[in-house]
Amino acid sequence: MTTPAEHPAGLDRNNPEAEIVARAEAYRNWGRWGADDVLGTLNFIDAAKRKQAAALVTEGTVLSLTQPFDMNGPQKGWRRRTNPVHTMLDTGTDAERGSQGFPHGIGGADDVIAMPLQCSTQWDGLGHIFDHGFAWNGRRAGDVVTSEGDLVTGIEHAAASGVSRGVLLDLGRFLRPDTGELDDGYAITADDLNACISAQGATSVVGTGDMLLVRTGQLTRARRTGWGDYAGGPAPGLSLTTAGWIHRSEIAAIATDTWGFEVRPNEFDVPAFQPLHQVAIPNIGLTIGELWDLDALAEACIERGRFEFLLVASPLAITGAVGSPINPVAVF
Amino acid sequence: MTTPAEHPAGLDRNNPEAEIVARAEAYRNWGRWGADDVLGTLNFIDAAKRKQAAALVTEGTVLSLTQPFDMNGPQKGWRRRTNPVHTMLDTGTDAERGSQGFPHGIGGADDVIAMPLQCSTQWDGLGHIFDHGFAWNGRRAGDVVTSEGDLVTGIEHAAASGVSRGVLLDLGRFLRPDTGELDDGYAITADDLNACISAQGATSVVGTGDMLLVRTGQLTRARRTGWGDYAGGPAPGLSLTTAGWIHRSEIAAIATDTWGFEVRPNEFDVPAFQPLHQVAIPNIGLTIGELWDLDALAEACIERGRFEFLLVASPLAITGAVGSPINPVAVF
């Protein structure tokens, strides 16, 4: 088997399946952490990494990397992904009017939410994507995720795995110093990632167990122009050909400011859908973050001239979930 | 006005309203952080506190303090609080069978959730409780929380406020070395808190900006005996008379391993409902965590002989929410 191409020019644009299979075989981590593994690349985070991450807190400044969970979000209903619907069970209006039936002047408000777990800032769990009927670590997809949920790699297993060193690569600013925003359809290459690290300097070096945040600038643009097709349409993002770079880097997780982390439209002339997901999640075992807001973080990094920080992004422990809404925080 | 009693024996058990009003007036923080404040005691967390907290990470060990978000949870439908209902939009079974209609062998699973925001491990937001028709900082309840949500103090404002030094006070073990579990109905007093701090030692000292975690042991018991009335029934918890201690301590937040943080039944011989909430949330401006799992944390603290750690508990940025599901993590 030849090594898969690491530049889009090397892709056979008429054969996505072959390109995916080659990378799946080349970069597959099945069995690397034992037959029972449920964490994939999150295993790369160890105690030393967490100590290193905490030591990056030199100021005590904290930034949230979340987008709002809001009815006015980007979702348009595709594949039944709606924006979150948040409703009240009790209100202050009722409390003030005195109609709640509680004693001694107490009043209360409660609320409920109905939402897809992938509707806003989130982690994709290991049960989110399958490759030819197989899930992470080589399990049959139907043995893992039934209509009862992910019976094996549910995101609850990652409840204590979201703490590490975070590194921001601001590809938007690096490649487009004029606007800070990559064009929709721009495929970020391994060379781009390496060059950005070089340009940003030593605090940007990415290694085993780090959580890598890639800012494309697409969210900045959506804020200016409206959501449009932000949820599922054309977007800048990682090229399928970065699969090797991702594998070698031994990052624990990756997240972007886009809906789908990889470039869209996908890099083929025939029908294709999220080929890098197909390599990354079930084969590499990579946890992927989407719909993050990296704009304030990018400004904070530039201001300080450093691109590393303590990152905490803990999924909700929803039993059997294949994803989780999160509120990631970066601490300097 | 006399100083409100700081021991249950001093309560007039026939007059909850007077006891509440006295404490509300004595400990009210309205205006303390300006007329526009939306954070309350979370304001006590400053950069120095966060640096101090991060410096507690000496090992790189992380523990999640969450209970599961699961259909088999404690909720029984009271006030429409159900357990979370998690359903799949796509499954591995469908993917494996090849019926999803995607190209090149990719398959996917997505999911949705419908849940009360207070159903499992959570923060109560500042719009959760009202006092005589008033919300935090003296606003009219009906100006703050309508059926559109909390228009002023929605929990999204606290998105970057959940990072601080955490301190565990294991009242269960301290008061009941035999079982490690306080009885239902046991009212934790200010003296109990102070004595526990003394017994646990210097790492347990609680001060401005800390997040205080109080383990009662009730969850330990529920795990052994079944949920029973864990969600809303009798429970150990803080006495109304601790309001002064809480106010003076200048803690940023408090959380317990119970449904409702304060003792239940409440400490009156006439109908009463969560009087300490009525003082703490709208008057003191305190963020309260409930349904946390502090058991593994307690063991970790005892093992190390230290009761302080970095605590990160970031709410989801749900616009207008009066509470949020969370996955708090403690890092040693």
Added chain:
Amino acid sequence: MTTPAEHPAGLDRNNPEAEIVARAEAYRNWGRWGADDVLGTLNFIDAAKRKQAAALVTEGTVLSLTQPFDMNGPQKGWRRRTNPVHTMLDTGTDAERGSQGFPHGIGGADDVIAMPLQCSTQWDGLGHIFDHGFAWNGRRAGDVVTSEGDLVTGIEHAAASGVSRGVLLDLGRFLRPDTGELDDGYAITADDLNACISAQGATSVVGTGDMLLVRTGQLTRARRTGWGDYAGGPAPGLSLTTAGWIHRSEIAAIATDTWGFEVRPNEFDVPAFQPLHQVAIPNIGLTIGELWDLDALAEACIERGRFEFLLVASPLAITGAVGSPINPVAVF
């Protein structure tokens, strides 16, 4: 007080409030069925009317007047009205694969739905609209509908009230024989209604206790051109000036093939919103049906030369609901 104008030309287009108040006062039915009434004009349906309706079944032909309850519906999220989200708890794929854990070869599928009660074919209940803080029969709005639901006139009270004679007035075909579709913004007048009855003939006469169905043709257009702003945008519909006609006719209910039953934009040059609702629901006590599909019914009526039929449209008995999804059926 002068009689309110019954033609749009008589409206003061700069004073919606005065025009609404005049009609509210002129046509108010408060107290007509006693102080405790919870049904409004549904009271007009009596046993004789139901017998008459059943006697219209001369063929045994049944037609459903429902639109689909489907993710691909017209809702766009305005005021948190989404399309219904239907998800499976168990599937045939899982059953066929044998992973459900049931004995002797049985398998099952269950499902859940999350939807606004006004998302597709529906009845508006009496608690759906208020006039200057008052609900049907003169009750304070806040005494009727709190965050616990409609405590007084919840749609469960109408569970046995949806059976009557139905009459179709096909205003689309009558006024636009060329296309069968009224233009968006066309305000149907009392004269239009009377002329349509005359043209359609004796089976179209509308009287006490009938349920009146008005076809505008807008749904026909939306099917051809896509939803666009069908849910809330410009639409043909009844003029505010038909309030008197509606009141005198003593119809039990009215329904249309549009989102909002009345003409949109509303007939004013200053901000206005659904003025006929404001007169009809809280003052007249009228039950209003929206998002019905009247196209097949219209063809059936024309084919038969008769416009009356047995109509059964029973709301779900959702405690405290201010509306209900329905599947209305017409039987010839």
Added chain:
Amino acid sequence: MTTPAEHPAGLDRNNPEAEIVARAEAYRNWGRWGADDVLGTLNFIDAAKRKQAAALVTEGTVLSLTQPFDMNGPQKGWRRRTNPVHTMLDTGTDAERGSQGFPHGIGGADDVIAMPLQCSTQWDGLGHIFDHGFAWNGRRAGDVVTSEGDLVTGIEHAAASGVSRGVLLDLGRFLRPDTGELDDGYAITADDLNACISAQGATSVVGTGDMLLVRTGQLTRARRTGWGDYAGGPAPGLSLTTAGWIHRSEIAAIATDTWGFEVRPNEFDVPAFQPLHQVAIPNIGLTIGELWDLDALAEACIERGRFEFLLVASPLAITGAVGSPINPVAVF
């Protein structure tokens, strides 16, 4: 093949699978209405039957046969079946307070619901149950119901099929004239059904296209004693051995006042689960109604000495649903 036993004494209580298979083979209607059929026994309802049904309306009296859709319902969370959660998007309290932002004094209330489609009074659709991996009409279960819903026999196809002659058999009163309530675990036999028809008289004769309602009295008991295990626990209901009677009767549908229509515990000494469902839905193609309230209907029938009426029970047209909440109405 011998004819399956039509009395419980003839069952091999250690071999549910053989007893089910025998009946499935004997009573299977696959292909009876063509290869593309999506209605099953609802096909038995024809125009003549509907005319006959309408002609039963001699008084104009209407009764709803629904149970409430209410948080205080019988569901306990088994298989994620909760009671319906109904929440408000807008309230009268807000409207009265003037905080909704609408012009000219209009106010509004909207609501949403989240519920299992099988939570209260309902029809089971044809995709609800499978037999050895096969669905109604011999289709592979995984070709019919995926996580996208029932792609073939979704309940929307039955939107115009819920109108027929209804017949009530009050087995509770017939077999237990003392209490009117069958004991939990009582298995109604074919002989019981025939004897009840004889006793009730000519208006009770059941034939092709009728919808049969069987009152057991269990709901009456639950109303008196509390829900207990009404949703899924022991119950009176039809014996597996009535499958032949059901098949020969050519009824269009059957409904009961219990959770599961058939007797529980099921009639075997080894693990078994709803064997009559397994024969009736995928093999006979029978539509089954559950959780109906037949008490007022039974009184109305006795009072009149007749047990037949127009029955209208139209499912909501939820695309791909395997069941639907309904409000069935009987008209005399």
